Amino acid sequence: MKNKQLVSMCIALALVGVVYLVGTEGNGEPQMIIGQEPLSDLPVEKIKSIQITSVNETSAILETLTLTRGKDAWIVGNGRDYPADTDRIERFVKEFTEMKVLRRVPASASQLGRIHLLDPAKGVTNTATQVTLLGDDAKAVYTLHLGKEISGPSDPSANTSVFGGGNFPDRRFVMINGNRETIAVVDQTFSNAKTTPSDWLNKDFFKIENPNSIAVTYAGTETTNSWKIAKEDVNGTEEWVLAGAKKGEKLDTTAAPTSPFSSPSFNDIADKQQAASLDANATKIEVGTSDGLQYMFTVSQKGADDDYTLKMDVNASFPEKRTPAADEKPEDKEQLDKDWDEAQAKLKAKLETENKFTKWSFQVGGYTVEPLLKKRGELLAKEDSGAIQPGGGSTTPLPPFKNLPPFQPNQGK
16 A cells, blocks of 8 residues: 555656656756747736846947836836836736747857847847846846847748848847756747836826916016916907007917917936926926816926926815806706716816826926917017908008000910
8 A cells, every 4th residue: 555655656746847847947947848938927926126137239338227016006216216107017027928939049158149148247249138027035036138139031931040031020039047048039029128217107197178377487588578378258258368468469369379288298207417407597387277276387498308307286276165057957956066076076186196296307398398488479469461351351452453455355266
């Protein structure tokens, strides 16, 4: 009986060993079997941070990007400490779990440069992009070296070089944990494996809706170019009006930026030097909305990279209860109260979300701020003595026709 139990135990242990060898190289490394996904069992939920290291092709400087899983979201490090694009990170990690081995490559140490798998910390050219997936206590779960991107053969049945065909890259050399025995060509290019921090930022931003007042205040010698416009009731119609308009001045509503920050975007988080440009010479922009939100912006002069540094603040003054309309029917009160409560809840959620942006200064392009950076004179309607007037023709009469020859019909020959 004991002998049978011993035999059964040996068989079980042997099976466990077989299973282990199928999934690993026998030394703990994933086995690179053609057609299989060597990292399909990657414990994604245990990854606490990601480091991407590569040599900058322009400056030849070694750069490292750090992404850290926070309590509520992933965070981009590198001096930014800003929420990351979680969808991008999840797609990036998923590429590792789903990558399939297309071909194993028994490469020697002298061949690593040819397939761009040299350690980026030890070289400048032909180096890999290193991706380190770290778990608890900052211990590496896997370190992957991403090498040269190559294209597959035009003819799938063709026996082409392991170093690629001539089409658009659709596969890449990889090596796991620095072990040359794991070098293979896989069906992913990992195009998102970049060390540029701005590529990984969550680009969601604020958005101003229903503006009813806009004020731009310039500093220093530019103070006289400051202006303010607001919506006012003009003969029963709500119109944009220039505040402090002098006699004969009228707002050109086609020139006025009456939809400020309707779809703003930012390029990056400002560093300390850029944030310091928000000094006494910065321009102030204030925008109020009919919903009770009040936005305040400080905008720098245009930088050398054509970006502006922008810092925002936002607050609100919401009514405590709804004011019924004069002609409101009693039977409509319940529904109107419900709609008003829902609208107020959305506004308060919007305020809470947009208040989070006040912690940082942003680098924004001209598209976001330049429509507002107009001088007061640019907003004034111009008098055009020759303009066609509605219903009245031109204000300047046309000269009379003189000494015109009589009309002669075309005579055929």
